[in-house]
Amino acid sequence: MAKNIHADQRFITGLVNNDTAVINEIYKRCAGKVKSWITFNNGTEDDAGDIFQEALMDIYRQAKYKSLELTCPFEPYILLICKRKWLNEIKKRSILPVTNNEDDLLHIGEDTFANADELEKQEAQSKLFLKAFEKLGERCKEIISWSMKGEAQEKVAEALGVTYGYLRKKKSECMASLIKIVQSNQTEEQ
Missing domain, CATH: 1.10.10 (Arc Repressor Mutant, subunit A)
Structure with missing residues (x-):
C-alpha cells in the first residue's frame, strides 16, 4: 500500500540538509510546546531543551539512515517523541523499570503516526473546550x-x-x- 507522504516532510528534508531556516521554523513552532509540557510534568527548562535536542537528533538519524517518511503532520509527531522520551526520563530518575529501550523509542511505525494524528485531534479538542470554557x-x-x-x-x-x-x-x-x-x-x- 502506498504511503501518503505528508507535506511536512519538508521539515525532515530540512533537518537532513541542515537548512537553518527550516530548523529555526521547527524551533519556533514546537520548542515552546515541548517546554510547557515538560515543565508542567515536573521537568525544568533545561530538561525540555535536552529532550527537544535529542528528539531532533533521533528524527535526523531516522531520516538520514532509515529514510523516514512522514505520513502525519510534523508538530504532533515531534511532540509525541518528546513526550515518550520525557516519560522514560521520569521513570529512569525514579529508578522504575523503563519500558522502552532506545530502539523501541526510535521504532517509528504506523502506530506512532496514528498517535501523532490522535494528539493533533486532542489538541484541537482542547482548544475548542478552552474557547467554550471562557464563555x-x-x-x-x-x-x-x-x-x-x-x-x-x-x-x-x-x-x-x-x-x-x-x-x-x-x-x-x-x-x-x-x-x-x-x-x-x-x-x-x-
Whole structure:
C-alpha cells in the first residue's frame, strides 16, 4: 500500500540538509510546546531543551539512515517523541523499570503516526473546550475548575461554601452549558 507522504516532510528534508531556516521554523513552532509540557510534568527548562535536542537528533538519524517518511503532520509527531522520551526520563530518575529501550523509542511505525494524528485531534479538542470554557459564567468556571482537580466532591462543596447537593446540580448544569457551547462552536467551524 502506498504511503501518503505528508507535506511536512519538508521539515525532515530540512533537518537532513541542515537548512537553518527550516530548523529555526521547527524551533519556533514546537520548542515552546515541548517546554510547557515538560515543565508542567515536573521537568525544568533545561530538561525540555535536552529532550527537544535529542528528539531532533533521533528524527535526523531516522531520516538520514532509515529514510523516514512522514505520513502525519510534523508538530504532533515531534511532540509525541518528546513526550515518550520525557516519560522514560521520569521513570529512569525514579529508578522504575523503563519500558522502552532506545530502539523501541526510535521504532517509528504506523502506530506512532496514528498517535501523532490522535494528539493533533486532542489538541484541537482542547482548544475548542478552552474557547467554550471562557464563555461560561464565573461560578461555572470555578465549579468546573475545582471539579477537574480530582478532589472529592464534598471537599469541593466545602471549599466553595455550598452544599454537596447544590454543587452536584450546579456542576451538571455548567457541564451541560459547556457541552452546548462546544457543539455550537463545532458547527460554526464546519
